[in-house]
Amino acid sequence: MKSSLQNLHRNIFSLVWTGVRRNYDNLDDNIAKHLGETDANHPVGIHLSRMFSEVFKRHSRDEADRLFIVGTKSTTPSLQKVSSRPVTPWFFSRVFLVLAVSFVMLMALLFVFKSNKVIPGLIFIGSLTVPLSLLMMFFEINVYQNISIRQTMVIFLVGGILSLIVTMTFYMILPIRTEISIESALIVGIVEELAKCVVIILFINSYKANYIFNGVLIGACIGAGFSVFESSGYVSEYGLATIFTRSFQAIGTHTIWAAIIGGAVILGKARKKPFTAKDFVTKPKFYVFLLIAICLHTFWDWDIPDTGIGVSLFQEFIDIVIGWFLIFVMIDAGLREVKTLQGQQIIIHRSKRKKLVNKR
Template structure:
């Protein structure tokens, strides 16, 4: 008799462990990462006051940026993003009511804006919260979100004008589109990370997420204007696992590529850590755009849900790597009075 068949739950857990171990090896640690979404989001359902929210939004100033010795390496438990998401959803719902119940077409521009903004902006607040270094202000994040989002679209359009592409949905067209768009965003992400002199994994993820969220908002608004509210709503919920997450990976890749915290160069982008996470973002983007020859994958958006899940697995591994970086900084013996922006050895 053969070995007894393992339960499906055990097989799934083993597959997840193998996947996180492989991705985690890219960051420099050869072990699986335990993923506990319920633990991470446990504070979403706890009661928080307006003062708690105000305190989070004050992060990143000279007075509120903590010294390295006070940066926490405890598991991140963001919650403010859920309040922002709720406010945006209520606003969008009221605009839908205005449009459908009262036949008010003047609500359409608002629907385009809020429908495009809701999920990417809430995700951006998520990445702002988990930046445990608290060294980037909300004003800087908004600047990167708005200017970086549009600038990344400009960079992408320039690349499209230089590289001939088709609008097909075959794998090669999808791969070329993913390569061009992720490279366009990369150029802007790298510029902001160098300009703001940011050196840590959480910083890179935040700046990447800001550029990606801006890109997602403006792109979805365009699709909504062309194809209507149904497409707008579909792209809105799918934004939970697309541009914002892909660009957060690219932002982390930029930090991995920096040489002793010096600005990114054409030589440092050849580092394996950079190439792996950059091409992971490109691959996820390409697989998203590829029209797979398997019709059943389109049922209940299975294709998209699988890619969303995989993108979040990569993000969870990067979060674990970011917390490990904090522990490495502490082990390096950083004095309590040292400021957060001073360079320290990487893991």
């Protein structure tokens, strides 16, 4: 009787898991196909194992160098040469490894050799490790290769600091309460995500970015800069132990939320035109993702009353899962966009060719 019940439980679990897996495999594509103008009969597959399949393979120095030779007039490929194959970033993992090893070495200097002089370096590298690694991943994912590493670093530094300035300006205007409550968490979420959104729009308009992958990269740059400077600042307020928690928590916070907003800005504006104040309130493809990012930030900051660390960690886990799912939706939509634009260009090219033939 006991063995038959166990078999029944296994069969039920297997059935449920199979259904969940199949639906999840298609869910990001089902959402993404409604964000663009692509044919729903041509899905774009996003699979974690395939996306990160290059991480554990050997790559030469020349391969790494080629990743950075992009974004100039001579190195930006034409639209027809842009790859629409599933993205497979790998260099970001090397960046993470170097920074993580550096962080461990600095910890050894602090705790083994008792050298307090390494504390500033420990704070900086700890704050930088995850955001910069994520930033490099989005840099690799930008298949259009139309934003250089120099531009990326400028957006990261200037955009990150500027978003903090806008945030503090909003805080001066709005009455922010310091007590722990859902209302306070909501206000913080609104203020910080709106501040990053304003700066993201500013850079997207100034760079004349028109593609989803461009918006995601610009957003990630600004979110990563915001995350690095904010985490460094928290150490002075809450002590050195803060860096050990915020360093790994950064995998699901500002960089991801800002990347989602950056992609949403591109979805919300007319192609080859700047994002306007009217787009801010009239384009559901934009403000729905902005509202989701605000909700993710609010849920992350909200300390549910009468709960312990377990509930807080579970909140963060849910937040990270939802945030990364939306990133995969943006990647899916970005690849669909490539196929759509390439298809449109082919059609235009053929029509011009027919006109030329008729003239002859």
